[in-house]
Amino acid sequence: MTDNVERAAGTPDEPMPFAELGMKQDEYDRVKEILGRRPTGSELAIYSVMWSEHCSYKSSKVHLKQFATKAPKSDALLVGMGENAGVVDIGDGWAATFKIESHNHPSYVEPHQGAATGVGGIVRDIMSMGARPIAVMDALRFGGADQNDTRRVLPGVVEGISSYGNCLGLPNIGGEVVFDPCYIGNPLVNALCVGLLRKDQIKLATAPGPGNKVVLFGASTGPDGIGGASVLASATFEDESQAKRPAVQVGDPFMEKLLIECCLELYAADVVVGIQDLGAAGVSCATTELAAKGTGGMSVDLNLVPLRDPSLRPEEILMSESQERMMAVVRPSDIPAFTAICEKWDVPATVIGEVTDTGRLVMTWDGEVIVDIPPGTAADDGPVYERPLREPAGQAALNADVPDRLDRPADLRATLLELLGSPNLASKEWVTSQYDRYVRSNTVLAQPADAGMLRVSEVMAGAEPTTRGIALATDGNGRYAKLDPYAGAQLALAEAYRNVAVTGARPLAVTNCLNFGSPEDPEVMWQFAEAVRGLADACRTLGVPVTGGNVSFYNQTGATAIHPTPVVGVLGVIDDVARRVPTGFTTEGLRVALLGETAAEFGGSEWAHVAHGHLGGLPPQADLEAERSLAAVLVSAAAEGLLEGSHDLSDGGLAVALAESCLARGVGASVSLTDDAFTGLFSESAARALVTVRPEAFDRFAKLCADHEVPCYGLGATGGASLVVEGVLEVTVAELRETHAGTLPALFG
Template structure:
């Protein structure tokens, strides 16, 4: 094939190009020819097609995501907001923390191991590109029906991939979620979060400025993997009958990434870069156009200097390749030698591939001939934006009318006891330690709390004990019933989880997993969820700092439950004051904080006992959430509570079982007078937590709750080796443990 140069494109305006195969719509292609004043070259078409894909351009979601900025609460903690590789938050003492959650859903269904592994790799590079040392990862996961054989294939691969990559990278895995639901059968959700820490002055941004500065590509060689991965995988739903797209999934090498991390951090320490960008989706197309677009000048790239794994790659393929473990830096000429020296020390290949120009074009050359000549902003930041039509689905009313509060309930103490055992043994409520035991939670030596604690917590300063906590939550069942409330409940839960460990919530990152935006019903779910999340962030004072949208999670006409996954980051001044979830000391008093209503819509009980999903999710009261968080944080700081556990899916009884088993102590519980035992134990009202209070602190604690107006009900005492609900039932810890811990190994082991 002859080289399609810019000159050639000018001379052959009528050459047909495969724009439709690359996922571009007719009007999008027309727009490209309008921008360029001619037909694009093959290389230009490759760049536009991949950068204008849903995955890179957010063309369907952008109009809704704007709310996160428009409604953002004023926060003095925000150092870098939405739009960069990840947001950055001030956590005090001169430290800044960056965190982000991202999806790698589609690749993980096709090739679970590599899909999940490169998901970890990608988010870690995003964090690194901000100038931060990555310090922890987390993985919110959603799989299909646990009884389906394919679920085992996907779950095994995903868990092994996360472990295989993350463990080899030396990053502790400190939390996340695992949820099973048939709606994720053909569309598992593999979200990955990374947290990084830096000093304020070390924040780096992705921009290319200063004519004459060199553009250096470093890390792995560029190969044929993941070519078109972004546009092919994110733009269409894949059908199992179609041709295999396996080669479209990237292959990861965590060893290379570990070297890249250490090498990059050493380069940062010596202040050798002006701008930096990782290579993820859309590879060099994305990195060069984004760097140039965000900078002040243009950029000239000699594409034939890119080190290749496969010498037969065409320039278009090199631009599209999503080979992992690569970064692109802009470096002043006098720092280039030192930059290359550090790369050499770490055995990282580094090549000057171009330079920043004083023009305003991104120009790419192949053996001296120009193959790309574009305004970089039109590629990176000024892609198409769609106002997709949306409408509340017709079935929504019927779904909400199907009230879960009317389902038949346990009628006596024996049935209540059975319901408890069935609940904690159900795949979603059972212990996930079979999975999390495959992740290294200890490496780096700063892990203070890890799964199954309410939030993961790491120390970031060994002298002062400053630390950060992160929790991720999402409940697709709630969001299906009411996407606006569902998104808010996800945020409220993550916020509550961070506070339960004693940390003060500061900021939010979100991963919005939805079906096809071309379905008005799905688009309505998306619009409602983003509106709900933005509104709730405003009330809670926690701005969204960044995140990711994953659309087209559907098989045929059937979309997944709308699944906004929300990560909340908090800060704790002294990690030695953290509150764990375990009932560790006999004799301590158990208090229930918050109010319980009769709320079973979307509940774990309705799913386990009846396979039911209907009604309305629990009511959201964000002011109560704030109050509860304040109490939990004060209680932790002032030594008034020794254990805290948030109440969410499964309600009070789930939380009690988990805190008892973790501490190896039983509890004697008295249902408050006048309360229905079933409602008290299984309802999923939001804004609640259980705490254990040393007797010496009881008065101080209850006085504080009373003064601030938070309901605090003494419901029992830590004692014995059974969970006893007086007048109802008693279940030994051994029986609970068998139910709680046996399920997942039996399903996946």
């Protein structure tokens, strides 16, 4: 029989399985206090998922609020944190919405489906803001490239992303693939989606207006990923998790494609008052969040939820994470129009309840009341933890182990080739060629460009043709963050910001995915707190607000956590995509210049990692004022048409940036360095970029740099079939290509 409210009130001492659902004793006591009785099984299901780390951000909240309190003032921000995704004004009446989210644990359990449903979930977040999703990107981290489990996880993840994204017809325009043994057993799959909408057409997750109908539409509900939110995503991975394995969700991208088109037509017909996608915590999350942000009450008849498996119990319906479902709030008079549009797209839609002004979320099953709670207590008033912080015991020793003691190489040519062929710097073509990068025909730049760029070109009511484009990049360096999480997070932001600026786009806003170990470990929590503080401070200095994102904790096996890995996405806008700057050397006879200062900074560098397996010292200094000036020069120079090509300097330093620039179009270059060649070529100092300029435009460009106080060093010129560093090394572009392109195919077939 079903546990109902009346029965719960009469049996206060009946033991409930709160611990099995991942809830602590004091949290359970708080539920009892809120309700004035013990919760029913269904209420416990709701509270356990809504108060899980994954949904409630209970360990991270106290830190994340800095993203709001330290946020720079921005005229561009239309919707900030707390909604399904942030929305940014990009001009001409257009707005862009974007967000990055993790699907780490599911992608370890079942790489293909885990990664695929990660794409599906973030795409629905973007849809629920009222936007048309226009592109995706993925920031991926795997264990060592030669480790066995990487051979299982990586091909599955890439296949899952490509199959889901390609079926949806969304271009995958960038991202990262990074290998490090610290991610073995805990791969990171961070999926980003960006969408476009008219800025007067933003939709919000809210359920106002008593009498309005609550409609569940999309796929039917099955036993997918039950307990996923509370158990799978919020508990440390141990061997016992084998038993949790069937809790994976399988997605259906063709249903999602129908949902996208259906939602856009519903928005255009103006028959949606509020909307929410169903992700982790499914119906529990959608009903409590919609009700909490609306008039405050909702009644739902759970028997009306369309089921794939008729044996599902109400608790399971509430916790199911079946994919491709949405929930809308619709005026009663609009129901016929709403239903007709859903029928047109073959999307099942069912009215399951209505908005009330009672302040209670009430659910019935077989005519009995099984849930009767104030929805805000589940959605917003979850537990908040000020978890203890402690600097890791080995941190001082790690920082003291500076890379000065490492042997400098005698043969810099060999070092360049060793780095260029190493898994982290080698060509990612093996991965990105599996993604459709140009579908929808609005892609201007995609991998291996520094940032992805898309034309703003959608058919929407009130839209005039525009020359505008948006650019997006994601970056993150776990080694830097391990050495110094505060600086590491700032460097992640700085690199993504720089990658957007080198294309000529103006950075506008930030999304982030914070991947860490267990928050119950004070040392991990210290890393987290430092990273958030660093990122919030850097956003303020660079003038780009955080619009939303996601925290992924418990990325650890036993006591060993991954490197702290804040992944930062930056969105920028360019007024005219025809003025974009391509990556690398485009043609012969151009002046090559290095912007920014180079110091001997090798802590956490790719060279120390590849040549010595060393991680120690401090990461490069994050000079945010210099980043800001550099970006200003790049954006102005692009708008004036001064730049023929550009490339940011990051992992592997100038040597790798030069080699990648040669590889872009097969154009060589001859450059000379004045100071120590090893430092000049392999240091990873931040706030630097490589640019090419026509000789006749160089004086004007140099003046622009001087005006912004950005150091500009002429290095040489493009041309020839080799990369030549005078008196240091010479490699043909063909050899560079062979080295760069061969690594991933050799590893993964």
